[in-house]
Amino acid sequence: MFDKSLLDRCISCGFCLPACPTYALTGEETSSPRGRITLMRALETGQLPPDDPTLAEESSFCLGCRACETVCPAGVEYGSLLEQWRDHQWSGRDRPWIARLLMFVVSRPALLRLQGLVRRHARGGPGGGPDRAGRPGAAAEPATAPDQPVSLMLGCVERGLYPKVSRAVRELCPEVSVPSGQGCCGALHAHNGDSVTGAAMARALGEKLPGTVLTTAGGCAAHLAHHLGRDRVRELSEYLGEAGYAPAGQVTVDGRRARATLQDSCHLRNGLGVARPPRELIAAVADYVELPGADRCCGAAGTYAMLRPEDSRAVLDPKLDDIGRLDVDYVVTVNPGCLRQVQQGLRRRRSRARAIHLAEFLALAERPGGLSDGRPGPGEG
Numbered sequence: 300m301f302d303k304s305l306l307d308r309c310i311s312c313g314f315c316l317p318a319c320p321t322y323a324l325t326g327e328e329t330s331s332p333r334g335r336i337t338l339m340r341a342l343e344t345g346q347l348p349p350d351d352p353t354l355a356e357e358s359s360f361c362l363g364c365r366a367c368e369t370v371c372p373a374g375v376e377y378g379s380l381l382e383q384w385r386d387h388q389w390s391g392r393d394r395p396w397i398a399r400l401l402m403f404v405v406s407r408p409a410l411l412r413l414q415g416l417v418r419r420h421a422r423g424g425p426g427g428g429p430d431r432a433g434r435p436g437a438a439a440e441p442a443t444a445p446d447q448p449v450s451l452m453l454g455c456v457e458r459g460l461y462p463k464v465s466r467a468v469r470e471l472c473p474e475v476s477v478p479s480g481q482g483c484c485g486a487l488h489a490h491n492g493d494s495v496t497g498a499a500m501a502r503a504l505g506e507k508l509p510g511t512v513l514t515t516a517g518g519c520a521a522h523l524a525h526h527l528g529r530d531r532v533r534e535l536s537e538y539l540g541e542a543g544y545a546p547a548g549q550v551t552v553d554g555r556r557a558r559a560t561l562q563d564s565c566h567l568r569n570g571l572g573v574a575r576p577p578r579e580l581i582a583a584v585a586d587y588v589e590l591p592g593a594d595r596c597c598g599a600a601g602t603y604a605m606l607r608p609e610d611s612r613a614v615l616d617p618k619l620d621d622i623g624r625l626d627v628d629y630v631v632t633v634n635p636g637c638l639r640q641v642q643q644g645l646r647r648r649r650s651r652a653r654a655i656h657l658a659e660f661l662a663l664a665e666r667p668g669g670l671s672d673g674r675p676g677p678g679e680g
Protein backbone atom coordinates (compact mmCIF):
# COMPACT_ATOMS: atom_id res chain seq x y z
CA MET A 300 0.00 0.00 0.00
CA PHE A 301 2.65 2.49 1.04
CA ASP A 302 6.12 3.31 -0.12
CA LYS A 303 7.98 1.95 2.92
CA SER A 304 10.82 4.44 2.70
CA LEU A 305 8.30 7.28 2.96
CA LEU A 306 6.35 5.71 5.79
CA ASP A 307 9.49 4.91 7.80
CA ARG A 308 10.78 8.45 7.61
CA CYS A 309 8.48 9.79 10.36
CA ILE A 310 10.27 9.88 13.74
CA SER A 311 7.07 10.74 15.65
CA CYS A 312 8.55 13.98 17.00
CA GLY A 313 5.25 15.85 16.83
CA PHE A 314 6.67 19.10 15.43
CA CYS A 315 3.92 18.99 12.82
CA LEU A 316 1.00 19.07 15.25
CA PRO A 317 0.74 22.88 15.69
CA ALA A 318 0.81 23.36 11.91
CA CYS A 319 -2.17 21.09 11.26
CA PRO A 320 -5.58 22.77 10.83
CA THR A 321 -7.57 19.62 11.64
CA TYR A 322 -5.59 19.02 14.82
CA ALA A 323 -6.37 22.64 15.73
CA LEU A 324 -10.08 21.85 15.35
CA THR A 325 -10.19 18.68 17.47
CA GLY A 326 -7.04 18.53 19.58
CA GLU A 327 -7.10 14.77 18.92
CA GLU A 328 -3.89 12.93 18.08
CA THR A 329 -5.66 10.88 15.40
CA SER A 330 -6.51 14.11 13.56
CA SER A 331 -2.86 15.19 13.44
CA PRO A 332 -0.21 14.33 10.83
CA ARG A 333 1.65 12.12 13.30
CA GLY A 334 -1.56 10.38 14.31
CA ARG A 335 -2.51 9.75 10.70
CA ILE A 336 0.91 8.30 9.92
CA THR A 337 0.41 5.97 12.90
CA LEU A 338 -2.91 4.94 11.35
CA MET A 339 -1.22 4.34 7.98
CA ARG A 340 1.35 2.12 9.67
CA ALA A 341 -1.41 0.18 11.42
CA LEU A 342 -3.13 -0.33 8.08
CA GLU A 343 0.11 -1.40 6.41
CA THR A 344 0.96 -3.95 9.10
CA GLY A 345 -2.59 -5.26 9.45
CA GLN A 346 -3.03 -4.02 13.02
CA LEU A 347 -6.16 -2.26 11.79
CA PRO A 348 -8.50 -3.77 9.18
CA PRO A 349 -9.11 -1.68 6.02
CA ASP A 350 -12.75 -1.11 7.03
CA ASP A 351 -11.83 0.38 10.41
CA PRO A 352 -14.02 3.50 10.78
CA THR A 353 -11.18 5.67 12.14
CA LEU A 354 -9.16 4.97 9.00
CA ALA A 355 -12.07 6.00 6.78
CA GLU A 356 -12.79 9.10 8.84
CA GLU A 357 -9.23 10.37 9.10
CA SER A 358 -8.33 9.76 5.46
CA SER A 359 -11.28 12.00 4.64
CA PHE A 360 -10.91 14.60 7.44
CA CYS A 361 -7.34 15.46 6.37
CA LEU A 362 -7.32 18.54 4.13
CA GLY A 363 -4.26 17.43 2.20
CA CYS A 364 -2.87 20.94 2.71
CA ARG A 365 0.70 19.71 3.29
CA ALA A 366 1.34 22.32 6.00
CA CYS A 367 2.86 19.46 8.01
CA GLU A 368 5.58 18.98 5.39
CA THR A 369 6.97 22.49 5.82
CA VAL A 370 7.79 22.01 9.52
CA CYS A 371 8.88 18.35 9.45
CA PRO A 372 12.57 17.89 10.39
CA ALA A 373 12.61 14.38 8.89
CA GLY A 374 11.43 15.43 5.43
CA VAL A 375 8.26 13.33 5.51
CA GLU A 376 6.43 13.62 2.17
CA TYR A 377 3.01 13.59 3.71
CA GLY A 378 1.23 14.56 0.48
CA SER A 379 2.53 11.43 -1.27
CA LEU A 380 1.58 9.26 1.71
CA LEU A 381 -1.95 10.67 1.69
CA GLU A 382 -2.31 9.89 -2.01
CA GLN A 383 -1.20 6.29 -1.37
CA TRP A 384 -3.58 6.03 1.59
CA ARG A 385 -6.56 7.25 -0.40
CA ASP A 386 -5.64 4.99 -3.34
CA HIS A 387 -6.30 2.14 -0.97
CA GLN A 388 -9.03 3.61 1.22
CA TRP A 389 -11.08 5.26 -1.53
CA SER A 390 -10.90 2.68 -4.28
CA GLY A 391 -13.98 1.79 -6.34
CA ARG A 392 -17.29 2.29 -4.56
CA ASP A 393 -15.59 3.40 -1.36
CA ARG A 394 -14.84 6.69 -3.09
CA PRO A 395 -17.37 9.44 -2.22
CA TRP A 396 -19.90 9.77 -5.05
CA ILE A 397 -19.27 13.50 -5.46
CA ALA A 398 -15.60 12.77 -6.12
CA ARG A 399 -16.56 10.02 -8.57
CA LEU A 400 -18.88 12.36 -10.46
CA LEU A 401 -16.29 15.14 -10.69
CA MET A 402 -13.59 12.72 -11.81
CA PHE A 403 -15.90 11.41 -14.52
CA VAL A 404 -16.58 14.92 -15.82
CA VAL A 405 -13.02 16.27 -15.81
CA SER A 406 -11.60 13.21 -17.53
CA ARG A 407 -13.72 13.91 -20.63
CA PRO A 408 -12.08 16.59 -22.80
CA ALA A 409 -15.26 16.99 -24.90
CA LEU A 410 -17.15 18.13 -21.80
CA LEU A 411 -14.34 20.52 -20.91
CA ARG A 412 -14.42 21.96 -24.44
CA LEU A 413 -18.14 22.57 -24.08
CA GLN A 414 -17.45 24.87 -21.16
CA GLY A 415 -15.67 27.22 -23.54
CA LEU A 416 -18.83 27.55 -25.61
CA VAL A 417 -20.89 28.43 -22.57
CA ARG A 418 -18.41 30.55 -20.67
CA ARG A 419 -15.83 32.14 -22.90
CA HIS A 420 -12.45 31.42 -21.41
CA ALA A 421 -9.26 32.41 -23.23
CA ARG A 422 -9.72 29.74 -25.88
CA GLY A 423 -13.31 28.73 -26.14
CA GLY A 424 -16.39 30.01 -27.93
CA PRO A 425 -17.02 33.02 -30.13
CA GLY A 426 -14.35 35.61 -29.54
CA GLY A 427 -12.04 33.03 -28.05
CA GLY A 428 -9.59 34.20 -30.65
CA PRO A 429 -6.37 32.83 -32.00
CA ASP A 430 -3.70 31.12 -29.97
CA ARG A 431 -1.74 34.30 -29.56
CA ALA A 432 -3.58 37.16 -27.98
CA GLY A 433 -3.15 40.83 -28.71
CA ARG A 434 -3.22 42.92 -25.56
CA PRO A 435 -5.51 45.93 -25.41
CA GLY A 436 -4.19 49.21 -24.09
CA ALA A 437 -0.63 50.15 -23.28
CA ALA A 438 0.19 47.52 -20.72
CA ALA A 439 3.76 46.76 -19.71
CA GLU A 440 5.73 44.17 -21.66
CA PRO A 441 7.65 41.44 -19.82
CA ALA A 442 11.26 42.55 -19.30
CA THR A 443 12.61 39.31 -20.72
CA ALA A 444 11.14 37.22 -23.51
CA PRO A 445 10.89 33.52 -22.65
CA ASP A 446 13.52 31.35 -24.36
CA GLN A 447 11.02 28.57 -25.06
CA PRO A 448 7.29 28.48 -25.85
CA VAL A 449 4.91 29.08 -22.96
CA SER A 450 1.53 27.32 -22.96
CA LEU A 451 -1.33 28.45 -20.76
CA MET A 452 -3.17 25.64 -19.06
CA LEU A 453 -6.87 26.48 -18.83
CA GLY A 454 -7.72 24.24 -15.87
CA CYS A 455 -10.88 22.13 -15.75
CA VAL A 456 -12.59 24.00 -12.89
CA GLU A 457 -11.30 27.45 -13.67
CA ARG A 458 -12.31 27.50 -17.34
CA GLY A 459 -15.91 26.84 -16.32
CA LEU A 460 -16.26 28.86 -13.12
CA TYR A 461 -13.80 31.69 -13.72
CA PRO A 462 -13.23 32.18 -17.45
CA LYS A 463 -12.10 35.77 -16.85
CA VAL A 464 -8.91 34.46 -15.27
CA SER A 465 -7.49 32.97 -18.48
CA ARG A 466 -8.62 36.01 -20.43
CA ALA A 467 -6.77 38.23 -17.95
CA VAL A 468 -3.61 36.14 -18.43
CA ARG A 469 -3.82 36.72 -22.18
CA GLU A 470 -3.88 40.45 -21.51
CA LEU A 471 -0.93 40.26 -19.12
CA CYS A 472 1.16 37.83 -21.16
CA PRO A 473 0.64 38.18 -24.93
CA GLU A 474 3.58 35.86 -25.55
CA VAL A 475 1.64 32.91 -24.13
CA SER A 476 -0.19 30.47 -26.39
CA VAL A 477 -3.39 28.63 -25.47
CA PRO A 478 -3.28 25.23 -27.21
CA SER A 479 -6.55 23.53 -28.04
CA GLY A 480 -7.76 20.13 -26.86
CA GLN A 481 -6.51 20.50 -23.30
CA GLY A 482 -7.67 17.96 -20.76
CA CYS A 483 -7.51 18.06 -16.97
CA CYS A 484 -4.12 17.83 -15.20
CA GLY A 485 -5.28 14.90 -13.04
CA ALA A 486 -4.78 16.52 -9.62
CA LEU A 487 -8.41 15.78 -8.78
CA HIS A 488 -7.84 12.09 -9.45
CA ALA A 489 -4.59 11.98 -7.52
CA HIS A 490 -6.16 13.59 -4.46
CA ASN A 491 -9.25 11.39 -4.53
CA GLY A 492 -7.87 7.88 -4.60
CA ASP A 493 -6.69 7.34 -8.18
CA SER A 494 -3.10 8.53 -8.36
CA VAL A 495 -2.28 6.24 -11.31
CA THR A 496 -4.85 7.95 -13.54
CA GLY A 497 -3.85 11.32 -12.08
CA ALA A 498 -0.23 10.76 -13.16
CA ALA A 499 -1.28 9.59 -16.64
CA MET A 500 -3.47 12.67 -17.10
CA ALA A 501 -0.59 14.95 -16.09
CA ARG A 502 1.71 13.31 -18.62
CA ALA A 503 -0.95 13.51 -21.36
CA LEU A 504 -1.49 17.20 -20.68
CA GLY A 505 2.27 17.74 -20.73
CA GLU A 506 2.36 16.34 -24.26
CA LYS A 507 -0.46 18.68 -25.37
CA LEU A 508 1.21 21.80 -24.00
CA PRO A 509 4.57 22.63 -25.60
CA GLY A 510 7.39 24.27 -23.65
CA THR A 511 6.73 25.78 -20.24
CA VAL A 512 3.33 24.97 -18.80
CA LEU A 513 1.86 28.12 -17.25
CA THR A 514 -0.93 27.63 -14.73
CA THR A 515 -3.07 29.94 -12.63
CA ALA A 516 -3.92 27.23 -10.10
CA GLY A 517 -1.50 26.44 -7.28
CA GLY A 518 -2.89 22.92 -6.86
CA CYS A 519 -2.41 22.08 -10.54
CA ALA A 520 1.08 23.61 -10.50
CA ALA A 521 2.22 21.30 -7.69
CA HIS A 522 0.70 18.20 -9.28
CA LEU A 523 2.14 18.93 -12.73
CA ALA A 524 5.57 19.82 -11.35
CA HIS A 525 5.64 16.47 -9.56
CA HIS A 526 4.94 14.54 -12.77
CA LEU A 527 6.45 16.72 -15.53
CA GLY A 528 9.42 18.07 -13.60
CA ARG A 529 9.76 21.39 -11.80
CA ASP A 530 11.55 23.05 -14.73
CA ARG A 531 8.58 22.62 -17.05
CA VAL A 532 5.93 24.19 -14.81
CA ARG A 533 5.36 27.77 -13.73
CA GLU A 534 2.55 29.23 -11.67
CA LEU A 535 1.50 32.69 -12.88
CA SER A 536 3.09 34.77 -10.10
CA GLU A 537 6.47 33.08 -10.34
CA TYR A 538 6.37 33.31 -14.14
CA LEU A 539 5.65 37.05 -14.03
CA GLY A 540 8.31 37.55 -11.36
CA GLU A 541 10.96 35.74 -13.40
CA ALA A 542 9.95 37.66 -16.54
CA GLY A 543 10.44 40.96 -14.72
CA TYR A 544 6.84 41.96 -15.28
CA ALA A 545 6.14 45.54 -14.22
CA PRO A 546 2.48 46.58 -13.94
CA ALA A 547 1.50 49.69 -15.86
CA GLY A 548 -0.91 51.12 -13.30
CA GLN A 549 -2.49 50.53 -9.94
CA VAL A 550 -5.78 49.26 -8.58
CA THR A 551 -7.88 51.99 -7.07
CA VAL A 552 -11.09 52.08 -5.08
CA ASP A 553 -13.02 55.35 -4.84
CA GLY A 554 -10.02 57.25 -6.12
CA ARG A 555 -7.53 55.83 -3.60
CA ARG A 556 -5.04 52.99 -3.89
CA ALA A 557 -6.77 49.73 -3.03
CA ARG A 558 -5.95 47.80 0.15
CA ALA A 559 -5.37 44.15 -0.59
CA THR A 560 -4.22 40.94 1.04
CA LEU A 561 -3.36 37.42 -0.14
CA GLN A 562 -4.66 33.98 0.80
CA ASP A 563 -1.89 31.52 -0.10
CA SER A 564 -2.56 28.37 -2.08
CA CYS A 565 -1.46 25.49 0.17
CA HIS A 566 0.02 23.42 -2.61
CA LEU A 567 1.78 26.38 -4.18
CA ARG A 568 3.33 27.46 -0.89
CA ASN A 569 3.82 24.14 0.89
CA GLY A 570 4.46 22.02 -2.19
CA LEU A 571 6.47 24.37 -4.41
CA GLY A 572 7.69 26.96 -1.91
CA VAL A 573 6.19 29.89 -3.85
CA ALA A 574 5.12 32.59 -1.39
CA ARG A 575 6.88 35.85 -2.18
CA PRO A 576 6.03 36.42 -5.88
CA PRO A 577 2.26 36.91 -5.47
CA ARG A 578 2.83 39.26 -2.52
CA GLU A 579 5.31 41.37 -4.50
CA LEU A 580 2.93 41.63 -7.45
CA ILE A 581 0.03 42.73 -5.26
CA ALA A 582 2.25 45.28 -3.50
CA ALA A 583 3.23 46.70 -6.90
CA VAL A 584 -0.35 47.71 -7.71
CA ALA A 585 -2.02 48.18 -4.30
CA ASP A 586 -1.34 48.66 -0.58
CA TYR A 587 -0.48 45.14 0.54
CA VAL A 588 -1.47 43.97 4.01
CA GLU A 589 -0.40 40.54 5.26
CA LEU A 590 -3.27 38.32 6.38
CA PRO A 591 -2.45 36.57 9.67
CA GLY A 592 -2.37 32.86 8.91
CA ALA A 593 -2.41 33.44 5.14
CA ASP A 594 -0.39 30.24 4.92
CA ARG A 595 -3.13 28.26 6.68
CA CYS A 596 -5.60 26.34 4.53
CA CYS A 597 -8.88 28.13 3.71
CA GLY A 598 -10.82 24.86 3.81
CA ALA A 599 -11.41 24.58 0.06
CA ALA A 600 -8.87 21.78 -0.39
CA GLY A 601 -10.07 20.43 -3.74
CA THR A 602 -13.24 18.42 -3.18
CA TYR A 603 -13.10 18.89 0.61
CA ALA A 604 -15.55 21.82 0.71
CA MET A 605 -18.12 19.60 -1.05
CA LEU A 606 -17.38 16.39 0.82
CA ARG A 607 -17.14 17.93 4.30
CA PRO A 608 -18.88 21.32 4.18
CA GLU A 609 -19.13 21.76 7.95
CA ASP A 610 -15.47 21.06 8.58
CA SER A 611 -14.57 23.23 5.61
CA ARG A 612 -16.47 26.16 7.11
CA ALA A 613 -14.94 25.56 10.53
CA VAL A 614 -11.49 25.89 8.94
CA LEU A 615 -12.50 29.03 7.02
CA ASP A 616 -14.32 30.93 9.78
CA PRO A 617 -11.27 32.19 11.74
CA LYS A 618 -9.79 33.40 8.47
CA LEU A 619 -12.93 35.38 7.69
CA ASP A 620 -12.66 36.97 11.16
CA ASP A 621 -9.09 37.99 10.35
CA ILE A 622 -10.08 39.39 6.96
CA GLY A 623 -12.80 41.44 8.64
CA ARG A 624 -10.27 42.91 11.07
CA LEU A 625 -7.89 43.82 8.22
CA ASP A 626 -10.53 45.98 6.54
CA VAL A 627 -9.26 45.30 3.01
CA ASP A 628 -10.89 45.94 -0.34
CA TYR A 629 -9.61 42.75 -1.95
CA VAL A 630 -8.56 39.26 -0.92
CA VAL A 631 -6.37 37.97 -3.74
CA THR A 632 -6.07 34.24 -4.37
CA VAL A 633 -3.88 32.12 -6.65
CA ASN A 634 -6.07 29.05 -6.99
CA PRO A 635 -9.68 28.71 -8.21
CA GLY A 636 -10.75 26.53 -5.29
CA CYS A 637 -9.51 29.11 -2.78
CA LEU A 638 -11.19 31.85 -4.81
CA ARG A 639 -14.55 30.11 -4.61
CA GLN A 640 -14.17 29.29 -0.93
CA VAL A 641 -13.19 32.83 0.14
CA GLN A 642 -15.73 34.41 -2.21
CA GLN A 643 -18.59 32.38 -0.73
CA GLY A 644 -17.41 33.03 2.82
CA LEU A 645 -17.21 36.79 2.29
CA ARG A 646 -20.66 36.82 0.71
CA ARG A 647 -22.12 34.93 3.68
CA ARG A 648 -20.64 37.56 5.99
CA ARG A 649 -21.81 40.40 3.74
CA SER A 650 -18.24 41.64 3.78
CA ARG A 651 -17.26 44.66 1.72
CA ALA A 652 -14.06 42.84 0.75
CA ARG A 653 -14.08 40.98 -2.57
CA ALA A 654 -12.18 37.84 -3.45
CA ILE A 655 -10.38 37.97 -6.78
CA HIS A 656 -7.80 35.93 -8.66
CA LEU A 657 -4.32 37.46 -9.00
CA ALA A 658 -4.57 37.52 -12.82
CA GLU A 659 -7.77 39.55 -12.74
CA PHE A 660 -6.38 41.82 -10.04
CA LEU A 661 -3.30 42.66 -12.11
CA ALA A 662 -5.45 43.14 -15.20
CA LEU A 663 -7.44 45.76 -13.27
CA ALA A 664 -4.22 47.69 -12.81
CA GLU A 665 -3.54 47.47 -16.53
CA ARG A 666 -6.87 48.99 -17.50
CA PRO A 667 -8.14 51.19 -14.68
CA GLY A 668 -10.60 52.78 -17.10
CA GLY A 669 -12.47 49.47 -17.01
CA LEU A 670 -13.53 50.01 -13.41
CA SER A 671 -17.07 51.14 -12.92
CA ASP A 672 -17.68 51.34 -9.20
CA GLY A 673 -14.03 50.79 -8.37
CA ARG A 674 -14.59 47.05 -7.93
CA PRO A 675 -16.03 44.75 -10.58
CA GLY A 676 -17.65 41.43 -9.84
CA PRO A 677 -14.48 39.35 -9.65
CA GLY A 678 -14.53 35.99 -11.32
CA GLU A 679 -17.80 36.52 -13.13
CA GLY A 680 -17.66 35.42 -16.73
Ligand code: SF4
Pocket residue numbers: 308309310311312313314315316332333336367370371372373374375
Ligand atom coordinates in the same frame (compact mmCIF):
# COMPACT_ATOMS: atom_id res chain seq x y z
S1 SF4 B 1 5.54 13.92 10.18
FE1 SF4 B 1 7.54 14.88 10.57
S2 SF4 B 1 7.10 16.48 12.11
FE2 SF4 B 1 5.36 15.06 12.12
S3 SF4 B 1 5.83 13.57 13.71
FE3 SF4 B 1 6.58 12.69 11.77
S4 SF4 B 1 8.73 13.33 11.66
FE4 SF4 B 1 7.75 14.62 13.23
Ligand code: SF4
Pocket residue numbers: 318319320321322330331332335360361362363364365366367368377
Ligand atom coordinates in the same frame (compact mmCIF):
# COMPACT_ATOMS: atom_id res chain seq x y z
S1 SF4 C 1 -2.10 17.67 5.12
FE1 SF4 C 1 -2.87 19.41 6.39
S2 SF4 C 1 -4.71 18.62 7.42
FE2 SF4 C 1 -3.58 16.81 6.62
S3 SF4 C 1 -2.27 16.16 8.31
FE3 SF4 C 1 -1.01 17.58 7.09
S4 SF4 C 1 -1.33 19.61 8.04
FE4 SF4 C 1 -2.98 18.23 8.80
